[in-house]
Amino acid sequence: GENVEQHPSTLSVQEGDSAVIKCTYSDSASNYFPWYKQELGKGPQLIIDIRSNVGEKKDQRIAVTLNKTAKHFSLHITETQPEDSAVYFCAASISRSSGDKLTFGTGTRLAVRP
Amino acid sequence: DADVTQTPRNRITKTGKRIMLECSQTKGHDRMYWYRQDPGLGLRLIYYSFDVKDINKGEISDGYSVSRQAQAKFSLSLESAIPNQTALYFCATRGTGRENGYTFGSGTRLTVV
Numbered sequence: 001g002e003n004v005e006q007h008p009s010t011l012s013v014q015e016g017d018s019a020v021i022k023c024t025y026s027d028s029a030s031n032y033f034p035w036y037k038q039e040l041g042k043g044p045q046l047i048i049d050i051r052s053n054v055g056e057k058k059d060q061r062i063a064v065t066l067n068k069t070a071k072h073f074s075l076h077i078t079e080t081q082p083e084d085s086a087v088y089f090c091a092a093s094i095s096r097s098s099g100d101k102l103t104f105g106t107g108t109r110l111a112v113r114p
Numbered sequence: 115d116a117d118v119t120q121t122p123r124n125r126i127t128k129t130g131k132r133i134m135l136e137c138s139q140t141k142g143h144d145r146m147y148w149y150r151q152d153p154g155l156g157l158r159l160i161y162y163s164f165d166v167k168d169i170n171k172g173e174i175s176d177g178y179s180v181s182r183q184a185q186a187k188f189s190l191s192l193e194s195a196i197p198n199q200t201a202l203y204f205c206a207t208r209g210t211g212r213e214n215g216y217t218f219g220s221g222t223r224l225t226v227v
Contacts, residue, residue, distance in 0.1 A: 101162050
């Protein structure tokens with residue numbers, strides 16, 4: 001089955017700096033790569049996703065890049081703010097019309113220092 | 115009301131007891147999932163269901179069972195709870211459209227003593 005590795009496990013940045021979280025996946029058939037943000041006491045919330053036919057996607061201060069050859073994808077947060085502090089999870093799945101299931105990375109705890 | 119509601123939010127139970135965690139959704143999604151979250155391990159899939167008549171085991175299904183009572187309801191049971199089942203449990207749903215991500219509930223924190 002799919003295996004997703006995520007690094008780093010913790011990340012501390014100064015407000016205004018950029019943060020980068022990296023993930024690798026094992027199954028070359030995976031074609032859907034979402035990123036989730038989990039705040040304390042809440043369930044994960046989708047912040048951005050990318051499909052394997054796209055190399056990069058951006059939404060305001062967050063962007064995701066995908067390298068299918070190397071089987072890795074990254075989350076980039078620019079101009080970080082204290083409210084970006086949370087745990088971030090990457091995930092991968094083989095998205096089919098018959099159904100799919102996500103395999104998650106182990107999470108990155110991001111702390112943004114004011 | 116939340117799109118995905120989990121009950122209870124917190125539960126402490128004794129070893130050997132049977133316990134049921136409930137999940138209901140108002141999104142009209144066919145696909146529902148139960149995940150378990152442990153520190154340092156991320157979220158791991160316990161069971162998933164693509165429609166009312168379809169139930170599938172995930173990577174860590176031992177010790178758990180599920181019931182899909184209706185499109186909107188998907189419950190997780192621990193037949194005989196053990197301490198290493200202490201964790202945060204999440205229910206999630208997903209629509210069938212290409213742009214639909216997963217929607218998670220707020221979680222159930224279960225402690226087995």
